[in-house]
Amino acid sequence: MVYRGGSHMNVLAQTEDTLKQAIATAVVDAKLTTEEEMPTVILEKPKDKAHGDFATNIAMQLARIAKKAPRQIAEEIVEQLNQADTSINKIDIAGPGFINFFMKEDYLTDLLPTILKEDTDFGKTNAGQGERVQVEFVSVNPTGDLHLGHARGAAFGDVLCNVLATAGYDVEREYYINDAGNQIDNLALSVEARYIQALGQEADMPEDGYHGEDIKEIGQTLVEEYGDKWATEDRESRLAFFKEYGLKYELGKLKKDLADFGVEFDNWFSEQSLYDDGKITEALDQLTKGNYTYEKDGATWLRSTDFGDDKDRVLIKQDGSYTYLTPDIAYHKDKFERGFNQLVNVWGADHHGYIERMRAAIQALGYDADNFDVKIIQMVNLFENGEKIRMSKRTGKSVSLRELMDEAGVDAVRYFFVSRSNDSQLDFDLNLARSQSNDNPVYYVQYAHARICTMLEQAAAKGFEVDQTFDQSILTAEKELDLLKKLGEFPQVVADAATKFTPHKVTQYVFDLASLLHSFYNAEKVLDPENPKRTKARLALMQAVKITIANGLGLMGVSAPVKM
RNA sequence: GUCCCAGUAGCUCAGCAGGAUAGAGCAACAGCCUUCUAAGCUGUGGGUCGCAGGUUCGAAUCCUGCCUGGGACGCCA
Structure with missing residues (x-):
């Protein structure tokens, strides 16, 4: 991973960069390889705490080049390593040749002040370096309602754009309107049939007509507005009018549905304009x-x-x-x-x-x-009461985004859709999404946010203020350090989600952070008038977690409630 | 027949620019509310990572073949 500098360079990335540079220099100084043949130094965060705060596999990577045993290479690197300015406490060589770094606890010192200062900007990086990216998504034909699959695409595209923007890309969201060609002529013909039917006369729907309720509504509305005026017009101008009218109606509905779903486009691009x-x-x-x-x-x-x-x-x-x-x-x-x-x-x-x-x-x-x-x-399969609901746009019986939002709420729908990788099929459990229970993962994260808000509120009532005057160095409990480390990852998680087009990583992250918060909450007491110094520090930590959860949920387009 | 996606715990899925003992939620089981929100926490059990080869010091991850499920193979959009 490459972390580029910039105004929002985060604390953890700086630490890692320094360490990587020191390792690279040590490798060359130990004459294990030349600068040209130097593999990229990869620093990972070991899952097992016994393996330190950071670890590198560079010695194994160099085994072939240097033609030495990995553990011996590791020793030579460690010998040459300049530990000044690295906050290293201890170095182990372990397993097949991993070099494990244990950091002094102060390596995260600047983190909380930075998060409190950056607030809603925390998470921003310049990874994208202002590169211009255009994301075209949804782009559903304006001939019917958005259904489940479209909704997933809408959530994915929107969150991807949010993530890209936060990672320093210059993003534009675009919707391509298929307002020319066959399907739009079919729309006109379908509207015509529904109009005539609304006048009480017989009319067959066209072969590939659109059978949705929305077209019936258009027919009704036309009768209400114009009576039988269009029945007597010549067919060409009638169809031209119906096409325009239907298009406007359908587009208006799409825009409304999407806006209510939290998706706004920068640009609606007309296919017809390409002809014109x-x-x-x-x-x-x-x-x-x-x-x-x-x-x-x-x-x-x-x-x-x-x-x-x-x-x-x-x-x-x-x-x-x-x-x-x-x-x-x-x-x-x-x-x-x-x-x-x-x-x-x-x-x-x-x-x-x-x-x-x-x-x-x-x-x-x-x-x-x-x-x-x-x-x-990939496809979305909708389940209700354990049964798969079939969707068909043609029969007009599909479950629409509108119905879904009404059933489960925007937060749950968006959360579910950006929980999974885009190229896995998704089972959407309607019962689960609308359940106001602990089975529903969206509440788990929101609850963490609301919990913190309550604490902060009560702290304020007891005269504690959250500001920059606190001592982070007393936050040494295991669960405090776990939270701090996780907080430090956020900007990198967002940058990673952006460069890999994997917005679901943000969902994962936000869930993990909420989990650490709940765990901390149950283990430690924040408000303690007997110990104001620790209370101040923990309140700052809580504020930082609150900011980060809110920013993460914000990227997902999910609300962060103050109370639940 | 060709192409794309998926196959990981009972279920739904992460992990996949190779790395240490494969994770989470749900479900199951056992605990935790006189204490900042129990929509929470703690613990236990649960796996031939579809199968078979290959590359590598090392493969859930890369390569090849096969199996299963889904999707696509229009002078439709």
């Missing part, structure tokens, strides 16, 4: 000039196989219309032209087969496919 601005022909021209297209069977094809795709892909169909891919290529060209260093797309599992052709197209356009990432969100 000539971006599609532009992209096609460029591909043709680069000789990446050809004509066959009356269609225009992209030579995506040149870039590792399974087969070439149709860009312009026999009937002259575009496939879905074509505007999407223009769209991604536009994204790159807007100057993003990195594009991240969050797609449902059913779109994974689409990745290769998109990568191919991006390369054909002359861009580096390494700057294009697709995160696939």
